Amino acid sequence: MTAVDFTSMSGLELMRWAQRDRPADTSSIGRLIGITMDEVEKGYAAMSIRTQPDFSNPLGQVHGGIAATLLDSVMACAVHTTLPAGARYTTLELKVNYIRSVALDAGRITTEGRVIHVGRTVATADEGKAFDESGKLVAHATTTCMIFLPR
Numbered sequence: 734m735t736a737v738d739f740t741s742m743s744g745l746e747l748m749r750w751a752q753r754d755r756p757a758d759t760s761s762i763g764r765l766i767g768i769t770m771d772e773v774e775k776g777y778a779a780m781s782i783r784t785q786p787d788f789s790n791p792l793g794q795v796h797g798g799i800a801a802t803l804l805d806s807v808m809a810c811a812v813h814t815t816l817p818a819g820a821r822y823t824t825l826e827l828k829v830n831y832i833r834s835v836a837l838d839a840g841r842i843t844t845e846g847r848v849i850h851v852g853r854t855v856a857t858a859d860e861g862k863a864f865d866e867s868g869k870l871v872a873h874a875t876t877t878c879m880i881f882l883p884r
């Protein structure tokens with residue numbers, strides 16, 4: 734397998750690589766719960782997931798952590814698409830509103846994230862939105878990310 738030099742890729746190049754070429758057996762939270770990276774543009778990302786019985790909370794609906802994980806991921810990746818090669822980042826804060834419960838057999842949940850602001854040390858994103866298969870909004874979110882630019 735050819736080694737990939739992540740430090741030489743811009744955030745957008747890295748996200749496009751992750752969408753297109755990342756080996757399916759690479760360990761990640763995305764692989765564990767089945768997140769698909771559907772679209773990546775500068776300042777924008779879209780991801781989806783198929784609901785499964787193991788997502789159940791004790792109330793018999795999809796656990797809120799699934800939407801939170803998707804929304805955290807999609808907004809952070811949207812931020813990442815704006816960063817130069819070698820920059821790192823992390824989520825500082827995440828706020829999720831759960832608008833509708835998601836049934837375990839709901840099917841595919843799609844999410845989108847859009848960047849609002851990218852500064853030297855802080856980035857914010859919103860329009861972290863999650864929709865069910867009928868197009869109904871099930872959750873929305875905002876985030877603040879910390880950026881570590883290369884020295």
Ligand SMILES: CC(C)(COP(=O)(O)OP(=O)(O)OC[C@H]1O[C@@H](n2cnc3c(N)ncnc32)[C@H](O)[C@@H]1OP(=O)(O)O)[C@@H](O)C(=O)NCCC(=O)NCCSC(=O)Cc1ccccc1
Nearest residue numbers: 789790791792794795796797798831832833834835869871
């Ligand atoms: C019900 C409410 C909280 C408030 O709704 P409002 O905004 O005041 O009402 P609105 O009239 O605008 O209707 C909006 C939609 O809600 C539906 N609906 C309304 N009332 C009821 C009702 N009484 N019963 C059933 N459904 C009701 C209504 O039909 C409509 O849908 P539709 O347009 O027909 O398709 C809603 O926002 C919601 O379900 N959020 C998701 C919460 C969620 O899933 N959290 C994550 C899981 S928690 C977790 O995992 C943590 C945990 C771990 C371990 C153990 C335990 C927990």
